[in-house]
Amino acid sequence: MTDGVQILRRNRPGTKAKDFCRWPDEPFEEMDSTLAVQQFIQQTIRRDPSNLEAILKMPEVLDEGVWKYEHLRQFCMELNGLAVRLQNECKPETCTQMTATEQWIFLCAAHKTPKECPAIDYTRHTLDGAACLLNSNKYFPSRVNIKDSSIAKLGSVCRRVYRIFSHAYFHHRSIYDALERETHLCKRFTYLVTKYPIIPQEILILPKLDDEVPAGESEA
């Protein structure tokens, strides 16, 4: 929060876009709000979106479940950018199903019975469903303490989110590349799920473009 010099970390109305959230960083130890982890993650990303190590380095005092959860929230938020871009290009007529490679057709789990949604619907529904789940009071009532039973939910969310990445990669490459250049989102995501095992490695089918990921990561 604020230290003795009274830095108010606020975006007052009328702030220019370039000044948005332009305040000195706060060390994690000094943050005393319940949203401290989110604040910290966003602060680190803002400083340098490509510095994956720093972004994903967990403070020692933190519970791993909370770290994963908050990162997943951040991913879902940032994936919105991808969805926005896809909305213009990914039409139900062109991508009638959610596929990545030719192997699998992914069914949208947001409905009562899994449905074969067009890709754009799959993307939207998955993101909406992830938002509902990650914010639901039932599974994640607290932001500083994650129930063990809910950790499994993180895995399923990650799996579905990864499919969005893979669809974009294989079918809307330009969008994917543009986004990656800006936000390094997929790389970060991959790094997250390998460093803190959330989903099995076989799922990560996207070829790695850089070699920043830690060793021991198998490529399908």
Next chain:
Amino acid sequence: MKIPTAMDDNSVSHHNGGQVGSQIGVSVNNKQNEEPSQSVQYSIPGILHFIQHEWARFELERSQWEVDKAEFEARIAFLQGERKGQENLKNDLVRRIKMLEYALKQERAKFHKLKYGVELQQGDVRPPPEESATEPEPVERTQWKQGRQFIKQYLQEIGYTDTILDVRSNRVRALLGLKNEDSDNSNYRNYEKQQHDRCDYSANHMVRKYDYGKEPRKTSGSSGGGYNDEGMSVQETAAVFANFEFLTNQEMDMDEIDDLDAKQTLHASGKQGEEVDHEAEEVLNELNMLTINEVVSAGQGDEYQGVTSGGSASASAASSSVGSGSGAGEADEETLGLGELAQLTVSNEPEAYDVAGANKESFRKTWNAKYTLRSHFDGVRAIAFHPTEAALVTASEDHTLKLWNLQRTVPAKRSAGLDVEPLYTFRAHSAPVLCLAMGAPRSEECFSGGLDGTIRVWNLPPPTADPYDPYDPAVQGAVLREHTDAVWSLASACGRLASASADGTVRLWAPRAPRPLLATLRPDDGPPPAAGPALAPSPAPAALDFADAASRAAVAYRDGSLLLYDLETGQAVLRLGCDSPANRVRSHPTLPMLVTAHEDRHIRFWDAVSGQCSHAMVAHLDAVTGLALDPNGLFLLSGSHDCSVRLWNLDTKTCVQEITAHRKKFDESILDVAFHPLRPYIASAGADGLAKVFV
């Protein structure tokens, strides 16, 4: 001999046991003894008939005696109670007499001292001892309250319904200075008040009253309670005086006494006495119903009501002193009837009627959290209700807007609140969405402005839509891109949209038109400030709102100046200013008033005609960020970074409720608040990603 046979016959005829048999046996015996001396007209059937007849007569008499006995017992109890009451009254009066004497002595001493400059030699002047506590300690007070509660219950049992109590409590509350009444009504209400108060005839009270009896009397409006107390005590003492002919030569310049003296003679005291007795009887019976016939009491309870209404009718129809006179008398009877309860002071009055009158206070509504809207990943920057439905839209820093239907709730664990899931997520902004405005009713559209400088028009899906419907590109409407920097504030009225952006301009749009941009307003050209120092407004508007039926726009700038633009000409017509930067500005729906929320914790009210700041108040512990006015213009809602939402009454500018909500992210807490235009909902949007709706 013959007795056994007679008894056998008697047993055949189904009479009771030995006692009756013996009685009859005796009479039979007598008859039998008499029989030989008289002629033998007696036949067995005749004897039997006679015996039966006699026995029936005896039974009748016995029941008669029992009835009489009960009646006499009741009467005795009644008389005893009456006597007890009389004794209490006598004690009270004696005490009062002593107080008056004391007061008189004081006055004489004062007068003498003033006149002669020397002390008057009197006997020992000391206030009469106060035997009983005049201001009861809280413990006793609670006991009396309990006793009072019991009485209430008993009254209810006998059929003295709540409506009667409510009517009375209403009258009492009206009496107690909640309204300004003229003297006629005040006298009338004194009557009522005496009926309901257990008036404090204690020594202290009297001394107080009579000590400033010579002061000029206060107007009834300003001190309704005091005046009534005075008037009531005066009337009551007037009644006493009339009865006792005491201190009639007192120089009290209290007009009522003169009036009452004059009027008292007009009215037959018999009537008063009659009413008094009747009232007393009713009251006593109400109290005694514990022990004795409830039927009787109930009957008389009804009569009491009848008498009350009769009394009140007479009071209002005839001169007020009738009521007051009989009321005074009745009050006396009431004290005698209620014994210790008479000690309950006037000061207890409002509390005592809390129970009866509590439900009348519900014009002040307390807002409680009902719905929690969870789905945003980052802080919710703006919130707006649907014009008609129970639905709202939130705009968040996670680049999305979400539409929520309050009727679709998710079963939540906590029973107190309901969780709501969004109906639709609007994705198109590539940066945090900062502001939101609802379109006109029935247009089903809303507008959003973001950090990316775009304003987007959205067509709202119907509230019945399923969240997981196929994507409909038609939801996305036009995009207005003329701003070059973040759009911080939007306002919509009459089909037009106004936006304030960090690029320094305020723009006016007609969103549906082919060429949407109507005007661009800059602060450079404007009149000199109407009030405050000459500020060169920094070119960053922070907030805006339409004012004066959408013919003007009020724009608040980051440096604290407030400009009122005429939208026809595009010129600023009025400049208001203060030092503290404003976060929000709202214009009152009906009055020419603007309200601004500032970083220095104040909320300021501005007159839109003269440009003067009509009121400024410290509203919160931290910067005030959200402002909303209810559609009727009576209440103001303000939200602040101190995590509280406060509801203010606009007439009195006082806070009627504070709600703590939302957690802090960095230093931001509550970012926006809103009223529903039609329904009783208020909402707050927080930096923690939640939106809450209160009902």
